[in-house]
Amino acid sequence: MEWSRVGRLGGQRVSTGILRSASLAGFFRELRRAGKRIGEAQARALMSAFYFVVLGPVFFVGIRRRDPLDLNSVAPPAWREVHYRCAADHKHQQY
Amino acid sequence: MYTLGVSCFFHDSAAALLRDGELIAAAEEERFSRKKHDFEFPERAIAFCLRQAGITGKEIDHAIFFEKPFLKFERILTTSVAEFPAARRVFREAMLTWLKDKLWIKSLLIHHLGVSSDRVMFSEHHLSHAASAFLASPFEDAAILTVDGVGEWATATFGEGHGTDIRILGEIKFPHSLGLLYSAFTAFLGFEVNDGEYKVMGMAPFGTPRYTDKVRKLICVGEDGSFRLDMSYFSFHHSSTDTYSQKFVELFGAPRPPEMPFFTETTGFPSYFGERPADFAKQARRNQHYADIAASIQAVIEEVLVLMARGVQRRTGLKNLCMAGGVALNSVANAKILRQAGFDRLFIQPAAGDGGGALGAALWGWHSVLGNPRKFQMSHAYWGDEHSEAATVDYLRSVGMPFRVVNSNDVLLDTTVDALAHGAVVGWFQGRFEWGPRALGNRSILADPRRAEMKEIVNTKIKFREPFRPFAPSVLAERAAELFDDRVSAQEPTKFMLMVAEVKPAAAARIPAVTHVDGTGRLQTVSESSNALYHGLISRFERASGVPVVLNTSFNLRGEPIVNSPAEALSTFVRSDMDMLVLGNVIVEKERHRACSR
Numbered sequence: 105m106e107w108s109r110v111g112r113l114g115g116q117r118v119s120t121g122i123l124r125s126a127s128l129a130g131f132f133r134e135l136r137r138a139g140k141r142i143g144e145a146q147a148r149a150l151m152s153a154f155y156f157v158v159l160g161p162v163f164f165v166g167i168r169r170r171d172p173l174d175l176n177s178v179a180p181p182a183w184r185e186v187h188y189r190c191a192a193d194h195k196h197q198q199y
Numbered sequence: 200m201y202t203l204g205v206s207c208f209f210h211d212s213a214a215a216l217l218r219d220g221e222l223i224a225a226a227e228e229e230r231f232s233r234k235k236h237d238f239e240f241p242e243r244a245i246a247f248c249l250r251q252a253g254i255t256g257k258e259i260d261h262a263i264f265f266e267k268p269f270l271k272f273e274r275i276l277t278t279s280v281a282e283f284p285a286a287r288r289v290f291r292e293a294m295l296t297w298l299k300d301k302l303w304i305k306s307l308l309i310h311h312l313g314v315s316s317d318r319v320m321f322s323e324h325h326l327s328h329a330a331s332a333f334l335a336s337p338f339e340d341a342a343i344l345t346v347d348g349v350g351e352w353a354t355a356t357f358g359e360g361h362g363t364d365i366r367i368l369g370e371i372k373f374p375h376s377l378g379l380l381y382s383a384f385t386a387f388l389g390f391e392v393n394d395g396e397y398k399v400m401g402m403a404p405f406g407t408p409r410y411t412d413k414v415r416k417l418i419c420v421g422e423d424g425s426f427r428l429d430m431s432y433f434s435f436h437h438s439s440t441d442t443y444s445q446k447f448v449e450l451f452g453a454p455r456p457p458e459m460p461f462f463t464e465t466t467g468f469p470s471y472f473g474e475r476p477a478d479f480a481k482q483a484r485r486n487q488h489y490a491d492i493a494a495s496i497q498a499v500i501e502e503v504l505v506l507m508a509r510g511v512q513r514r515t516g517l518k519n520l521c522m523a524g525g526v527a528l529n530s531v532a533n534a535k536i537l538r539q540a541g542f543d544r545l546f547i548q549p550a551a552g553d554g555g556g557a558l559g560a561a562l563w564g565w566h567s568v569l570g571n572p573r574k575f576q577m578s579h580a581y582w583g584d585e586h587s588e589a590a591t592v593d594y595l596r597s598v599g600m601p602f603r604v605v606n607s608n609d610v611l612l613d614t615t616v617d618a619l620a621h622g623a624v625v626g627w628f629q630g631r632f633e634w635g636p637r638a639l640g641n642r643s644i645l646a647d648p649r650r651a652e653m654k655e656i657v658n659t660k661i662k663f664r665e666p667f668r669p670f671a672p673s674v675l676a677e678r679a680a681e682l683f684d685d686r687v688s689a690q691e692p693t694k695f696m697l698m699v700a701e702v703k704p705a706a707a708a709r710i711p712a713v714t715h716v717d718g719t720g721r722l723q724t725v726s727e728s729s730n731a732l733y734h735g736l737i738s739r740f741e742r743a744s745g746v747p748v749v750l751n752t753s754f755n756l757r758g759e760p761i762v763n764s765p766a767e768a769l770s771t772f773v774r775s776d777m778d779m780l781v782l783g784n785v786i787v788e789k790e791r792h793r794a795c796s797r
């Protein structure tokens with residue numbers, strides 16, 4: 105595998121070439137991995153910020169009193185009625 | 200006309216393909232990717248379906264996803280906000296996967312298959328479950344009950360099916376979920392959620408349901424089977440790693456460590472666990488406590504399911520019931536529903552969990568959207584991939600494994616029966632693999648059910664299995680009533696090993712290896728029309744042994760998906776102590792077994 109890489113790079117089939125290409129490939133692989141890790145860390149930080157800055161106020165303003173998960177209800181449990189949706193009407197809808 | 204159903208991004212991803220409304224291929228991705236419960240986009244399963252039909256993705260007329268992704272996304276957002284700030288990690292991790300893949304399923308299908316956007320449709324999660332059961336059933340009219348962990352918002356629904364029309368009438372919404380309640384106990388008892396639920400069911404008969412009152416503190420149940428969980432005992436609604444809360448632990452005590460070997464005074468200490476510990480009695484008592492908890496949650500789940508089914512029967516007045524969703528894989532509860540809920544007949548298709556959503560989506564598209572009449576019934580489960588004799592022989596040659604090819608079915612069956620009757624454990628690999636999580640005689644490990652010691656032998660040879668691992672009796676359909684509860688054994692789901700039946704007292708002594716500690720068996724009825732070769736094998740085994748039953752367990756090692764290819768079968772064979780492997784008409788034997796059978 106390393107030989108063909110050297111070939112594609114136009115290098116000589118010599119051990120130094122293999123080492124160079126292997127270490128280069130390894131370097132780029134590590135670089136990609138590091139980039140991915142940094143990207144994911146940034147995304148996580150961004151999502152956490154979004155959670156506290158945007159969704160936090162939504163919680164305090166609206167959701168808290170509405171109890172959308174039915175966590176505090178004292179009424180006896182009951183099946184929720186489901187309204188009929190014609191299959192042809194919602195077949196392309198993703199919601 | 201080709202209709203492709205796809206399910207993915209939750210538990211078990213799968214694809215199912217209909218040609219003019221008839222199922223021609225269905226498989227879960229894990230069989231190809233070799234990742235248990237693989238939930239990624241099922242590209243290999245789709246490729247298999249297309250290969251089976253001899254078409255390309257562009258020739259698919261309709262591609263149908265099994266749920267509505269935006270509705271599910273809304274549930275995750277709402278839950279994250281409602282559980283502020285505890286759900287911050289769930290939100291963060293969910294957003295990474297949703298923004299990367301899950302929201303773009305439509306584009307994924309369009310690009311992967313090469314179809315235009317107007318040919319992509321979206322069913323609903325529980326509607327797909329309902330369709331997978333009702334539209335594959337033999338019933339023209341039936342009540343439908345679907346119960347699982349969670350779909351978009353619903354965790355359980357009931358409704359009716361008439362002809363090609365399915366109407367969902369009522370639902371229970373997240374986080375109140377019977378499936379997630381069972382999963383919380385699965386985690387508490389040291390098993391993996393979405394994988395070890397059947398182990399809880401298997402462990403339950405070793406215990407006494409002495410904690411049902413405590414379990415009832417977690418769930419408030421109405422007379423019609425509707426229910427609400429006391430969420431203070433759970434954390435699955437705001438945590439991606441924990442399912443139960445500290446309050447749960449205060450109620451039931453410390454959770455069972457996953458690595459703790461399971462044994463009680465009843466099971467004894469299995470030899471394959473190694474040397475009997477000095478504190479056997481103490482450890483057995485500790486395990487007994489966990490078995491009692493398993494028995495208690497199983498008892499409560501059965502109670503609630505029977506109430507639900509009874510309520511649905513009263514409301515619909517129908518005598519047939521179709522069930523689906525992961526909870527419908529609870530074969531003990533299914534038998535109770537049949538006996539106590541007022542239905543005459545039950546139908547559950549073999550992939551009752553989320554994998555089956557692919558089939559349901561395809562059937563929903565074909566019948567409910569396109570309005571085509573019904574002509575398909577799921578009468579067997581063999582919809583997966585198969586491998587030719589030439590490919591098997593080539594593979595065995597390439598790895599230098601000695602084998603022999605048998606050119607007559609008579610010789611093949613006689614050789615296998617002879618090995619079984621002499622106590623051999625046989626890997627039985629035939630035709631197309633099964634749809635759903637059960638091995639039903641095409642990817643099975645077989646043994647003699649008459650030998651009580653066979654449970655331990657199989658557990659020893661097929662390493663690392665717990666003593667409560669179920670060993671199922673595969674029984675000739677026409678003889679099932681002689682050995683098992685007549686009413687249960689006559690039901691369709693027994694074809695797919697989805698109901699547990701009492702073993703008749705006179706029969707229990709004849710088939711001890713497949714009789715569970717509580718005197719039941721999770722039987723599979725085998726008819727000639729559904730699997731002629733397997734039926735032939737059991738018939739010959741009866742002639743040799745006097746019992747129309749073989750012991751059947753899935754062809755895999757612990758933690759691995761059931762085998763798909765001859766290479767995987769051989770790898771499992773080599774890594775275990777199985778004596779003989781039958782790959783179609785090709786027989787491979789271990790050295791010592793060859794020497795003994797000479």
Ligand SMILES: [Fe+2]
Binds near residue numbers: 350525
């Ligand atoms: Fe589901």
